[in-house]
Amino acid sequence: MLRILTTISLFVFLAVAAVRAQQPQATPLQPSPVKRTILQRADIPGTNLELIYAVVEIAPSFKAGRHSHPGVVMGHVVEGEFWLAPDGEPENVLKAGQTLTLPNRAIHNEGATDKGTKINVVYVVEKGQPLVSPAP
Helix, strand or coil, rough: HHHHHHHHHHHHHHHHHHHHCCCCCCCCCCCCCCCEEEEEEEEECCEEEEEEEEEECCCHHHHHHHEECEEEEEEEEEEEEEEEEECCCCEEEEEEECCEEECCCEEEEEEEEEEEEEEEEEEEECCCCCEEEEEE
16 A cells, blocks of 8 residues: 555656646846835825835946836935936936936936946826836
8 A cells, every 4th residue: 555655656746847847937037127115105185196205226237218207306316326318418427415306207318327326216296107107
C-alpha cells in the first residue's frame, strides 16, 4: 500500500512539474521611472477641484514625454535636477531649492537629468481626472 501511495505521489509531483515548466515564466516588473506618493488630498469647497500634495521622484535621465495636468501644478525641487520644457519654450533645468508653476492644462515635457530628482508638488486639479494625460 505504501509503495502505491509513493508511486502516485511521484506521478502527481512530476505532472505538476511538467505543467509548470510549460507555462511562460513571469518577467519581473520594472520599477516605474516616476514614483508619485500622495501625502494629502482635500476638496476645495464650492468647486469641482481638489488639492493634492505629493512627492514625485523621477529616475535619472527619464523623459516623461509631452503631457498635461487637469489644473495648476506648483513644485519645489528638493533633490537632484529637474528639467522642464513647456511647448514652444526652451528646456529649463531646475536645481534643488528652485520652484516652478505650470498653468492649467499646459502641454509640456519634463524629466530628470542624469542625477534623478525629487520634487514636492501641489496639484489643484479637477476631481476625478487623471493627474497626467498624454498630449495629442
